[in-house]
Amino acid sequence: MKINNLLIHLQNSVDAFSLKPRHVDQIRAFLPETRIIIAADTRDFLDKLPEADCVLAWVFKSAWYERAPRLNALFTPAAGHDWVEADPAGRVKSFYGSFHGRIMRESLLAIMLHFNRQVGKSLEDQKNVVWGRLDYNRNVALFSQRVLIVGFGALGKSIAGLLKAFGAEITAVKRTTTGLEGNPDVDRIITYDRLEKELPHADHVVLVLPGGVETDGIFTAHHFSSMKQGAYLYNLGRGNCYREEDLLRALTAGPLAGAGLDVFAVEPLATSSPLWKLPNVVITPHSSAISQEYIDLFIQEWFGLLLKEYGGLVPSP
Numbered sequence: 001m002k003i004n005n006l007l008i009h010l011q012n013s014v015d016a017f018s019l020k021p022r023h024v025d026q027i028r029a030f031l032p033e034t035r036i037i038i039a040a041d042t043r044d045f046l047d048k049l050p051e052a053d054c055v056l057a058w059v060f061k062s063a064w065y066e067r068a069p070r071l072n073a074l075f076t077p078a079a080g081h082d083w084v085e086a087d088p089a090g091r092v093k094s095f096y097g098s099f100h101g102r103i104m105r106e107s108l109l110a111i112m113l114h115f116n117r118q119v120g121k122s123l124e125d126q127k128n129v130v131w132g133r134l135d136y137n138r139n140v141a142l143f144s145q146r147v148l149i150v151g152f153g154a155l156g157k158s159i160a161g162l163l164k165a166f167g168a169e170i171t172a173v174k175r176t177t178t179g180l181e182g183n184p185d186v187d188r189i190i191t192y193d194r195l196e197k198e199l200p201h202a203d204h205v206v207l208v209l210p211g212g213v214e215t216d217g218i219f220t221a222h223h224f225s226s227m228k229q230g231a232y233l234y235n236l237g238r239g240n241c242y243r244e245e246d247l248l249r250a251l252t253a254g255p256l257a258g259a260g261l262d263v264f265a266v267e268p269l270a271t272s273s274p275l276w277k278l279p280n281v282v283i284t285p286h287s288s289a290i291s292q293e294y295i296d297l298f299i300q301e302w303f304g305l306l307l308k309e310y311g312g313l314v315p316s317p
């Protein structure tokens with residue numbers, strides 16, 4: 001089987017998530033015999049869907065598979081399954097991106113260092129023309145700290161790699177640990193039922209869990225109260241994994257010293273949310289993956305997949 005008609009609809013309101021002419025050139029060079037169709041908008045995409053045997057798209061509804069009798073495979077850059085629905089008939093294979101870690105871990109690191117090095121205080125002092133040198137004594141280095149990564153898929157592993165390079169002690173938490181032993185970037189890997197025991201030891205707790213019913217409320221009020229006094233929490237996965245009231249309580253009454261939050265149960269975060277006003281919280285608007293390299297990484301990963309797993313999809317000479 002070869003790709004005869006590749007249909008692409010990778011426009012996104014976030015420009016860094018949109019296909020650029022350089023990507024089309026790369027695809028043409030990689031698949032010289034394939035007809036490349038770029039959809040102008042969703043309507044055009046749906047009109048052209050019947051001819052496509054391969055699709056690159058941000059959004060795909062389950063009802064659309066009926067309009068795509070020739071479709072073999074569908075690739076989306078998103079890691080989460082929120083926007084591309086699987087084929088209910090199971091005929092078309094859908095592939096989700098797993099390249100985001102290299103970008104998202106830098107977003108995480110920025111907030112961790114912001115807390116550890118008191119960057120907020122420096123900016124505030126600068127605004128007020130204050131030379132506050134004597135107030136940095138509680139600065140701390142990552143190489144003396146423990147990080148707990150909750151969720152250990154592609155993103156969690158990538159984060160572990162970066163933080164290990166900084167010398168942090170890393171514990172990873174996963175539902176099952178089979179096959180994960182021996183990862184040089186983690187000091188220990190535990191199952192979710194042991195999370196509570198680990199929480200009192202972690203200086204930074206990083207949540208990178210997928211959304212869905214299985215993770216709804218999985219990080220409970222009890223987990224928050226088991227955290228170390230003065231610890232920091234980060235959420236770069238999905239906002240359904242805890243109740244925002246529990247997070248708020250932990251941020252105002254302890255034990256949390258602060259939080260870096262990129263995802264929320266409801267997005268955009270309501271303007272009335274008290275989280276906006278907390279001085280110990282850094283809020284980013286689900287933007288931890290936004291970066292100039294985003295589509296470059298997606299295209300690289302897709303080419304790799306075509307070669308490795310779908311060698312037969314590439315037109316033969």
Ligand code: OXD
Nearest residue numbers: 077078079080081289
């Ligand atoms: C994703 C995202 O890719 O949250 O799933 O951006």
